[in-house]
Amino acid sequence: MFTPGSKYLIAITGLSAVSLALYMLLVHPSAIGAVALIGLLTATSLLTGITLFTRDGHASEGETSAATLDTPTSSMWPLVGAAGFTLLLVGTITTPIVFILGIVAMLAALIEWTVQAWSERGSGDIAYNASIRQRLLNPIEYPLLAAIGIAVIIFSFSRVMLAINKDAGALTFILAASAISLVGLLISVRPQLKKSIVLTIAVVAAVGLVGAGIASMGVGMRDELVVAGQEDHYAHKECGAERSEHFDKGVSKTISAKSGADATIELIDGKLTAHAQGIEGLQDSITVRRSNPINIIFRNKDAGEFRLSAYLGKTKVADGVSEDLVTCTQLLPQGGEQWLTFKIAKPSIAEGPYTLTIPGLEGQSIVVVVP
Amino acid sequence: MNHTKITSDGTTPVNRLAGVIGRLKPFILGTAGIVFLASCGTNSPQDTWKPKGPNAQKIDSLQKPVFAVAGIIGLIVAVAVTYSVIKFRDRGQPIPKQSHGNPALEITLTIIPALILAVVGVFTFRTVFDLNKTSDTQMIINVTGQQWWWEYDYPANNEYGITQPIITSGQLVIPVGTKVMLRETSRDVIHSYWIPALNGKRDAVPGRITINRLEADEPGIYAGQCTEFCGLSHANMRMEAVALSKEDFAKWVANQLKPYAAPAEGTLAKEGETVFLNQCTRCHQVNGLTRADGTPVIAAPDENVWSGAVPNLSHLMSRNTFAGAMFNLLTPECRKDVWKADSAAFGAKYLAGVSADCLNQSDLRGWLRNAPAKKPMYANPTQLAATGGKYRGMPNLGLSESDIEKLIAYLLTLK
Numbered sequence: 160m161f162t163p164g165s166k167y168l169i170a171i172t173g174l175s176a177v178s179l180a181l182y183m184l185l186v187h188p189s190a191i192g193a194v195a196l197i198g199l200l201t202a203t204s205l206l207t208g209i210t211l212f213t214r215d216g217h218a219s220e221g222e223t224s225a226a227t228l229d230t231p232t233s234s235m236w237p238l239v240g241a242a243g244f245t246l247l248l249v250g251t252i253t254t255p256i257v258f259i260l261g262i263v264a265m266l267a268a269l270i271e272w273t274v275q276a277w278s279e280r281g282s283g284d285i286a287y288n289a290s291i292r293q294r295l296l297n298p299i300e301y302p303l304l305a306a307i308g309i310a311v312i313i314f315s316f317s318r319v320m321l322a323i324n325k326d327a328g329a330l331t332f333i334l335a336a337s338a339i340s341l342v343g344l345l346i347s348v349r350p351q352l353k354k355s356i357v358l359t360i361a362v363v364a365a366v367g368l369v370g371a372g373i374a375s376m377g378v379g380m381r382d383e384l385v386v387a388g389q390e391d392h393y394a395h396k397e398c399g400a401e402r403s404e405h406f407d408k409g410v411s412k413t414i415s416a417k418s419g420a421d422a423t424i425e426l427i428d429g430k431l432t433a434h435a436q437g438i439e440g441l442q443d444s445i446t447v448r449r450s451n452p453i454n455i456i457f458r459n460k461d462a463g464e465f466r467l468s469a470y471l472g473k474t475k476v477a478d479g480v481s482e483d484l485v486t487c488t489q490l491l492p493q494g495g496e497q498w499l500t501f502k503i504a505k506p507s508i509a510e511g512p513y514t515l516t517i518p519g520l521e522g523q524s525i526v527v528v529v530p
Numbered sequence: 531m532n533h534t535k536i537t538s539d540g541t542t543p544v545n546r547l548a549g550v551i552g553r554l555k556p557f558i559l560g561t562a563g564i565v566f567l568a569s570c571g572t573n574s575p576q577d578t579w580k581p582k583g584p585n586a587q588k589i590d591s592l593q594k595p596v597f598a599v600a601g602i603i604g605l606i607v608a609v610a611v612t613y614s615v616i617k618f619r620d621r622g623q624p625i626p627k628q629s630h631g632n633p634a635l636e637i638t639l640t641i642i643p644a645l646i647l648a649v650v651g652v653f654t655f656r657t658v659f660d661l662n663k664t665s666d667t668q669m670i671i672n673v674t675g676q677q678w679w680w681e682y683d684y685p686a687n688n689e690y691g692i693t694q695p696i697i698t699s700g701q702l703v704i705p706v707g708t709k710v711m712l713r714e715t716s717r718d719v720i721h722s723y724w725i726p727a728l729n730g731k732r733d734a735v736p737g738r739i740t741i742n743r744l745e746a747d748e749p750g751i752y753a754g755q756c757t758e759f760c761g762l763s764h765a766n767m768r769m770e771a772v773a774l775s776k777e778d779f780a781k782w783v784a785n786q787l788k789p790y791a792a793p794a795e796g797t798l799a800k801e802g803e804t805v806f807l808n809q810c811t812r813c814h815q816v817n818g819l820t821r822a823d824g825t826p827v828i829a830a831p832d833e834n835v836w837s838g839a840v841p842n843l844s845h846l847m848s849r850n851t852f853a854g855a856m857f858n859l860l861t862p863e864c865r866k867d868v869w870k871a872d873s874a875a876f877g878a879k880y881l882a883g884v885s886a887d888c889l890n891q892s893d894l895r896g897w898l899r900n901a902p903a904k905k906p907m908y909a910n911p912t913q914l915a916a917t918g919g920k921y922r923g924m925p926n927l928g929l930s931e932s933d934i935e936k937l938i939a940y941l942l943t944l945k
Contacts, residue, residue: 419737420739421739435670436664436741438667438670438685444686445685446686447672448683448715448839449838449839450831450832450838451838451839504832505830505832506828509826509828528685530842
C-alpha cells in the first residue's frame, strides 16, 4: 500500500506539521512563516491523499526484470529527503543555515536514493546489489565522512582552546599531541592489538573531545577574547587614557590596507611628516576628498609610545552646543604602525583647519586640506 | 554506408543551409558594408586607435602588432575551417579513415602558439610596467567618481601656481607635455576612468586609491566615458580632458583661484544669487559665496545626497559641460569653434569660457526645470527609502520660469 512516493509525501506532511507546531509555539503563531508552513502542510496533505488514493499510479506493477528484486529494500533516504525539503522551506523564513542544511540533506538523499534504486535493479541478490552500490558510493562517502569527522574534531578542539586560558591551552595542546603520539606508538609496536581496543580508544577520544567542545561552547570564550571582540578595530575613538588591550597594532601590515592609503604619517626624531603617494618629498599638509573615507597609515619611529590624533571639526551634541570631533590611533610603541580611517564632510573653509597631531608633542602637526 | 539525412522534400540539411545563406546574401553583404563604412568615420572622439599622448601611444604600439598577429592567425583558422567545411562536407561518402596521434604535428602546433604568446607576453608586460611608472610624476590630481559624474581636485602645487587646492568637475584640465598622475577613487560604486586618446582605463574603487597617468602631446579636448557599469545613468557619465599649453594652464589656474565676485546690486544676476542661496546651496558649493550677514555658505551634500558630494559650481562657466559632462554649456556652434580650433588658438577659445551668446540655454533651462527628466537618476522623492532619504542625482526643485531666468543670469557670472 505504501509506495516509496507515498512514504516520501507522508514524511513531508508529518514534518511540515511538526515544523508548523514548533514555529507557532516558539516564533510567532501568526507570522508570515506560519502562513507559509500552513500552505506547505495543505499542499503536501493534498498530494499525499492523491498518492494514497491512486496507489502511486500502481508503480510497483511496472516493468521489472526477473533478475531484479521483487520489492525494494527499506531505505532511510526518502525520509532524509523529506526532512531536507522541510528544512529548506523552514530555512527560507528562519535562518540561512537551516536552508543550507536542507539543500545538503536533499542532495545527499537524491544521490544516495538514486544509486540505491539503480543498484537494486542489478540482480535478485541483495548482497551483490549492495556491493554495486558500495563500489560506486564508498569512494565518495568515506572521504566525505572523514572530512566531516576531521572538521568536527578541529571545531571541538578549537572551542576548547578558546575557552581555556593561554597557559592551559599550551599545556592541553602538548598533552593532546603526546597522547596521540603514544597511541600511535602503541599501535605500531603492537600490531596484533585487538581491533575492538583500538576502536574503543578512538571512540572514547572522539566522544570526549566533542563533549569537551560542547561544554566549552557552553562556557564561552575566555574574557580577554570577548573584550578584544568588543574593542571594534574600525570604530574606536580612544584618544584619552589607553583602554584597549588587544587592539591589533599591526593591522596596516596587510597588503590590501596599504594599497588604499591616502598618505603615510611618520613620527621621526620628534617631527611629524606626511608622504602622499606620487608626491616627491615630505609634506606638512595633505589634500583629501570631502565626504569620502580617508585612510592614513601612522608609523611611530621614535622612542616611547605615541598616538596620532585627527581633529575633524565640530560635532553638534545639543542645540547650540558642539564639541570637537577627534579620532585617534592607539598608543603605538617604537616601530609600531596603525591604520586610521576617518571622513570629513565639510570643506576646510567650514570648520578647518583640520589637523593631524601627536598629543603631548607641541608644534608638530599635519594640515588636512579639504577642497 | 550513407550517413546523410534526407528530409521529406529530398534535400540534405547542408543544401538547405546553403539555400538560406543564399537568400540572406544581400542582407549579410549590406550589413558588412555598413560596418566597414562606419569604420571610416572621422567624428569619433573616443577612437582607441588615435593616441594623443605617450601613454596611449605605448598601448597603441602594443595593440597594433598584437592585433595584426591575432588577425592573421584568425584569418588562417577561418579560411582553414571554411575550406574544410566546404571541401569535406557530407555528400553521403563513407567516413574517411580516422587517424590519431601524430606527435611531431602536435608538438609543433603546441610550440608555435606558445612561442607567439610568449613574445606577445614579453611586450605586454613591458608596456604594463611602463604605464605604471610613477616616479617621474609632475602633477597630481585627485579624481573621484560618483553616480554619475567625476570630481577633480588639484592639491596645492607651487610649481604650477596652484597655491590653494582647486576643485572642479566634468572637465579635467591639464597642461600639455606634463606627466599627470590621477589618484582615483569612488564615493559610492565602482566606476572606471577612460580617456582613450590619453591612456587605458582604470577602475575607481571605493576605499582604494588607484593610479592612472595622463599626458597630452597637443592642446585640445579629449573625450572619455565611464567604462564600468555603475547604475542607471552609467551611459551618461562622461568626461573630457582639456589639455592647455603651460601658459594657458597658468591662466586657467589663476582664474580658478580668483575670489568670488558677487553680482552687482539691482541686477537680474543678483536676484539669481538669492534664488541660488535659497534653492541650491543645500548641496552646491560656490566658494566665497556669503549670506546677507556675511557668513560663508557651506553646502551640505553629505546630508542630502547618497554619495555625499555634488559638483562644486565655483567658476562653472569656465567649463564647457555640466551634469556629468552629459550636456554642453556651449551652443553647438560655439562648441564646434572650440573643438575644431588649432593648437595655437585653442587655449584662448577655451579660456574664454561660456558667454551669454554661447550659452546652451535649451539644455540648461531644461535641467533647471526638471533635472530627472533630462538625465535618468534615482531622484524621485517617493523612492528614497533604500538610501535613507538621500538623492542620487539632482531632484526636480519645482523652480518657476522666473527663478530659472534669474538663476541663469547668476550662473553666467560664475566664470
